[in-house]
Amino acid sequence: MFAVISDIHSNLEALTTVLADIEKRGIKTIYCLGDVVGYGANPNECLDLIIEKTELGIIGNHDYAVLYEPTNFNAGAEQACYWTRASIEQGTDNAKVSKRWDYLGSLKMRQTFEAKLDGVNTHISLVHASPRKPINEYVFPDDVYTMPSKMLGIFEHLKHICFIGHTHLPGVFLEDPDFYTPEELGEYYPIESDEKAIINVGSVGQPRDRDNRASYAYVDGSKVYFVRVEYDYATAAKKIFEVKELEDFEGNRLAEGK
Numbered sequence: 001m002f003a004v005i006s007d008i009h010s011n012l013e014a015l016t017t018v019l020a021d022i023e024k025r026g027i028k029t030i031y032c033l034g035d036v037v038g039y040g041a042n043p044n045e046c047l048d049l050i051i052e053k054t055e056l057g058i059i060g061n062h063d064y065a066v067l068y069e070p071t072n073f074n075a076g077a078e079q080a081c082y083w084t085r086a087s088i089e090q091g092t093d094n095a096k097v098s099k100r101w102d103y104l105g106s107l108k109m110r111q112t113f114e115a116k117l118d119g120v121n122t123h124i125s126l127v128h129a130s131p132r133k134p135i136n137e138y139v140f141p142d143d144v145y146t147m148p149s150k151m152l153g154i155f156e157h158l159k160h161i162c163f164i165g166h167t168h169l170p171g172v173f174l175e176d177p178d179f180y181t182p183e184e185l186g187e188y189y190p191i192e193s194d195e196k197a198i199i200n201v202g203s204v205g206q207p208r209d210r211d212n213r214a215s216y217a218y219v220d221g222s223k224v225y226f227v228r229v230e231y232d233y234a235t236a237a238k239k240i241f242e243v244k245e246l247e248d249f250e251g252n253r254l255a256e257g258k
Contacts, residue, residue, distance in 0.1 A: 038081060
């Protein structure tokens, strides 16, 4: 049994609520698909929690941008990266500052492992964006209709099951190609030995599917469950408004889930 979280984006209120929900379910193992930082007002606190609570992590495009350089970011996202970098660097506890940078610098683009889930031999891949381009490629639900050749190309890089984030839109892509929202799936997605699937767990800290509740997924046996959790988005937004380097838009969008 394990949980998969992604796209925290320095939203401490969302992260602490999701971690509490995971603990309440008795889940001990957590994998993080990246973008711990960016956009929000609590990068240091979120990094500390992710370092403490997760089994392994993947680098996201915002983590990469803070560590190295923001490329192809809009002005607001770029400014947030520079502010985040300064916030980490200006920490007063040198040991913690080093630990945060060491964590970001150690993140891989991809992690894979084999697992037997309710008797189903499962090859699991963890990336931030897509099996083909793990840091930056967006895989949108509409792609199954508007760009089927793109989806077929992506699935060629997939052995079995891949968990992703990046678009902040939860759901399951199948090889047909097809896409199913958590609502369309019903209670869960059943992992099959002969079916490839790309599973987007949504975003903890900045949902964009018009549902402002934090999103994550967990695996119990061979079933993937999607979870939505209400959190104090008003406090998270207020913190953003109080930082002049962060755009108010990033706070306003939290209430609307977009």
